Amino acid sequence: YLNDDMIFYNPIKKDRFFKDGKPVDFISTSLVKRGRLFQFLKGKKIWIDSLNNNLNLINSSKDIKQLENEFLSDSSYSLTDKINNFISKNILGKVFWIGHWHHPQPYLKSTLIEVHEKFSAQMASSSSNRFRKSDDYTHYLFRYWHLMSGAFYPKKCNDDYIKNICGVEDAKQAVKDLTGNRKVNFFCLNDDENMDSQDEFTVLN
Template identity: 30%
Template structure:
């Protein structure tokens, strides 16, 4: 079986040097670049503990940062590779505070394996997982589920719309379903499968189901999309901060789905939680491990950050109390 790497992006929003540099460049789009995009929940060491416990088979872990590292990190761990932005992003796009730019260039990391899983630092493994939970027969596991875009205020829907437009330029829904019918009409999707039936009357791709969970990728997908949409991706790479006409790494995910280069993933594998004022549901999830993959999504509506942070940290410490080998 091919080696599988994990890639996780992290920023220390409390770093005063980073804050000063960021403030020097930031001039617009405050809604798309709010504090919630950068603040440090201090979850990262639990991310490593959960990986060590639930996916000890991982080949290497690539930790991408602007340059700073947590003081507790064991940088000598043989599986850990610290990657700075300047190590793989072309110099003309730096410095960047745009997570889309940081993730769109990931295929340029020289040592990265041909199969990898991309995490944000708010995405966790919360149950034992196998390599075949991410890749099967050399293909990424994912959800072949169509889902119409429902625009919402102060969201990234314009980014998703832009990517859907690109998909419709290169693929037709008819060709997708004709060539990959069993991957889209699959019982593993549970009730979400109804969406695929509901969109049948429309000709184009109205959108894909976005679970906001770790994504299994083929490095070759990034290379192919960059070759086809180089001009557009280079334009986006000049955006130092998130902008409404950005493109995210989800374009590569959509490309894998539209080309049928995936194997169906059970819908029950993961869940995305929006962090609330009293995150009791997240406490329960962490303690009970109902899902294999979870995302704890920060948001601009959370008023009592410190209370929510304390509750979640306590739950993580109860579930993963022992230091991992990635900690000093």
């Protein structure tokens, strides 16, 4: 699964996405709940509401305490990831937040089927919304399910590049960062609401 703003930058082998018949993925939990206080400080966003809806379903159905440590402390994870995952499993017993990379997301068809059978009513309700609403769910429901099920190959790949383009200098910096960069497999360049009309014209032309 990938959004229309993601670009494949380098040749990529199959085992970047799937290994041993499982999607390559990682668990990076956070101890900060994106609740009312968080949204008061950061601003309310429907996307955050939707991800919280996903987590509420997963926390009610899957128990992080059942996951083996190999999924929570792989050598590719940062020390912060390992500590947060340990606390989430052994102290909190649930997940407040799961980190994401903005790059193509591998899934198994079996996961899509299993989640749809489990949460068909919620998915049907969300799909009926023409525009995003606070009671939505996102495709990350599938991801959270295979993470909490241990149905993934643990590896955290830091191989993406994301930059918001606010003007000409940002565009030039992105070109500089990406030119000849063999570590970046995917990149995403987004326009920004702070871009003024003159900069927009210059960048596009």
